[in-house]
Amino acid sequence: MTLVLAFRDVGTPDLARRGLTPASAPPAVLLLDVEADLSVDDDGRTVWSEPAFPVAELARELALRLRLPAEERTDFAFDSMTYDVPGAVRIAATGDGWRVGSVFAPDAWSSPCPWPVPARALTAFTDSVRTRVAALGADPHLVPAAARPATAASANGTPCR
Structure with a gap:
């Protein structure tokens, strides 16, 4: 599985209008203005996608979430300053494993998987966004480093369904 x-076409389209650059913009502005086309893909199937998504804000929240110990790990609903409702990206535990989806496509979810599978995907996403933030000229610490996910062995060989 x-x-x-995935994200592409990263940019800061509103900064110039505000007379700012990635190096001069305050962190709160950068979190909203670093945008990209985002998609959640499951074995080549797009579960959900959104253009001009605040990827730095999402990556920051996910990186902080990935640092939580297992006993504090609960469902996640991204509560962005960009959207009126929380859950543009949702991560939910089910009896069969963890799934990723969006409130904007309530019936579309990734396949349920043991935690290490989404943890690796989320860590790869946060690491990539952090790299792109730095490439734009902003402080990479805007997106903190995520905790390293558990190894595949900790999934106990349980496949995604």
Whole structure:
């Protein structure tokens, strides 16, 4: 099973209008203005996608979430300053494993998987966004480093369904 949070066409389209650059913009502005086309893909199937998504804000929240110990791990609903409702990206535990989806496509979810599978996908996403933030000229610490996910062995060989 391959779960991917993919993004492309990263940019800061509103900064110039505000007279700012990635190096001069305050962190709160950058979190909203670093945008990209985002998709959640499950084995080549697009579960959900959204253009001009605040990927830095999402990556920051996910990186902080990935640092939580297992006993504090609960469902996640991305509560962005960009959207009126929380859950543009949702991560939910089910009896069969963890799934990723969006409130904007309530019936579309990734396949359920043991936690290490989404954890690796989320960590890869946060690492990539952090790299792109730095390439734009902003402080890479805007997106903190995520905790390293558990190894595949910790999934106990349980496949995604």
